[in-house]
Every structure is written in structure tokens, then in C-alpha cells.
Amino acid sequence: MPLPDSIKDFQQDLPWLANNSLPDSESSPIAAAVADSDTLHKELLFLSALRTSTKQIQPADLPLDFAWRRFQQQILTRKQQQRLSYWRFAALAASFLLVVQSLILFNQPSRIEQFKPLASATAATFQIRFTQEATQGQIQKLLRKHHLRIIDGPGASGLYAVAAETDDAEVLSQLQQSDVVDYVQKN
Amino acid sequence: MTVDDIEELAAINAGDEEAMQRFFYRHATTVYRYVLSRTQDQTLATDILDVVMLVVWQQAGSYQKKASISSWLIGIARHKLLDHFRREKRHHHDELDETSADDSPLSDQLVAAAQNREWVKHCISHLNQLQREMIHLAFYEDMAYPEIARILNCPTGTVKSRMYHARKALRLCLERFAGRGTIHAIT
Incomplete structure (x- = not known):
């Protein structure tokens, strides 16, 4: 027999009543509904049992020491890459500056004719x-x-x-x- | 979120490797177990853990105190996991069909079945990825539904609806156990 809609509405909130994450303002009406309904009460028992079982199922443990050493290697690799990219950038920047400087020098009009000796000219x-x-x-x-x-x-x-x-x-x-x-x- | 976490994130942001190690030891398991809950793949879980911790190492300053550290880390893990799935173009179809799940009131037998760790473990492993993720966040991490909605980047109604369907799928699976009393009966 399908559940009435009012019970279904509360049913959707029950998982959060089961994991105690609802604020009081939300949990109070749901708790009251659970107290009045055998169906909701059983549902809450079912979800609480699921929660407890889920917590007891130990997923494969993470070997933390190994995982950390592995991650440390990643940090090291990343640092080396950053150093390498820094030098690459520095070399590129230096080359660029050299090119710019050369271009400026080559494109300047020669001003030798404009120079005057410090002593007077001799004609x-x-x-x-x-x-x-x-x-x-x-x-x-x-x-x-x-x-x-x-x-x-x-x-x-x-x-x-x-x-x-x-x-x-x-x-x-x-x-x-x-x-x-x-x-x-x-x- | 603890004072330790905040201080450590500041130190990590300044490049302190020891602070990173302490943070890693404290939170790596949360990330690892979350990914494992979705993928059931230990190698992938370790890979995603490295990627997540690398984000912490490089962008510790981007943490906003609005969310808990766990939510922040799981949110990053989820994004990286989705990127991975997009690259792999992999879809999981190992899900339980919950469309035929009975919506009638629960029996005492079913409540008892939910207390059986092995049965619950088996049934969770046969949920689809999104349902496993819901069960993990709600029953393993004990997260509130608004927090889950933030991580999943979806409306709270979607969170409740996904949880409802996950619960229905688990119920269907556990009903088979409750009726036959052995794990071999349904594998």
C-alpha cells in the first residue's frame, strides 16, 4: 500500500534527522511526525541502521605514510618544474631584451656627423x-x-x-x- | 574547521611543507574515502587525492571559510573526478534499478537487514555512482543537505530526491537479502 503524501514529505528529510545534521527548527516537526507515525518511526530505524552499517564498513585503508611520500614526490617535481620554467622565462626575457636592444641600436640614425670636437674646428x-x-x-x-x-x-x-x-x-x-x-x- | 586548519592553510600558503604534511595526514582519508565511495577504484582514489592535495599546496589561500574543510576538499575531489570521467568518457551502469522498489511501510525484517554490514556493503557497491556519493556524504561524512547541495552544486531539492532514490535502491537490494537470508542468493 503506497504511503500518503504527508508521510512521503517527511520521509525525504529523515536521512538528515538520522545523521543529526538538521537544525532544531527543522528537526522538531519531523521528530514530532516520527513520534506519531509507526511508518516514519520504522523508516528512521531503517536509515539509522543503514548509517551505522555504512560507518562500520571500512573502505580500504589509505596507507598514509606511503601516500604522503608519494605526494611529497609530486611537490618536488612541481618545484623542479617551476624552477625550470623560471629559468626558461628568464632566458626568454633576456633574449627578448637583447633583440629589442639590438633593434633600437640598429634603427637609430647615425649621429657621428653631428659630433663636434671639444677643441675648435680646424678648417x-x-x-x-x-x-x-x-x-x-x-x-x-x-x-x-x-x-x-x-x-x-x-x-x-x-x-x-x-x-x-x-x-x-x-x-x-x-x-x-x-x-x-x-x-x-x-x- | 579548526584553528589548526586555518593556521596550517596560512602556513601552507607560505610554502611550509611540514604544515602541508600535518594537513595531509588529517584530511587525506576523507578525500580518499569519498572518491572510493564513488569509484570503488583504489588507484584512482589515490590519484585524485594527489591532485586535490596539490590544489591545496598551490592554492591554500583560495579556501573560503564559508564551507568546512571537508566540504572544500570533497568539492575539489568531485570536480577532479568529473574531469577524469569526462576524459575517460566512462559511464557506470552497475546501478541497481530502484524503479520497482516497493514504497510500502518497512518490515522489521528489513530494518534488521540494514544492520547487516556485509549486506549493506554489497548493496552500496551496487548503487550507481551518484547514489553511492549521496550515501557516503550523508551517512559516512554526516553532512547536512545544504552542505551537500553546495558540494554537488545543485538545489537542495535535488539532494533530497537523490537520497530518496538511493534509499529506495538500497531497500530493494536489502529486501532480497531479507527474503533469502544469504548474500549468494542475489550475486
């Missing part, structure tokens, strides 16, 4: 001898006026080597006309 040099009357001040004034600087001398014959910043034909002409210049020749 032309002259051999020059000053008159015996020329004073130090007159000579320096002349050199400054034409942006000249002494790079060598005086030699045994009184010749200086001077450098000009510009290769201007005017400079030679003006030097030749100067009162303090005895001799001048462009190299």
Missing part, C-alpha cells in the same frame, strides 16, 4: 712669422680677430703654425696685409 692652417717689432698684445689681437690659434711653434726660423676655424680666402689676404705679419703661407 685651414698657416705658416706665419711675425715681425720682430710685433708685441705680444698685437699678435694676440690679430689671432683673436681672425679666430686663429697657435698649434705649433715658434720653430728655429721663427715660424708658427696657426689654425683657422674657417677656410676663408679673406683671412690669408688680411694676414698678408697686417703690419705685424712678416710672412704667411697657407698649408
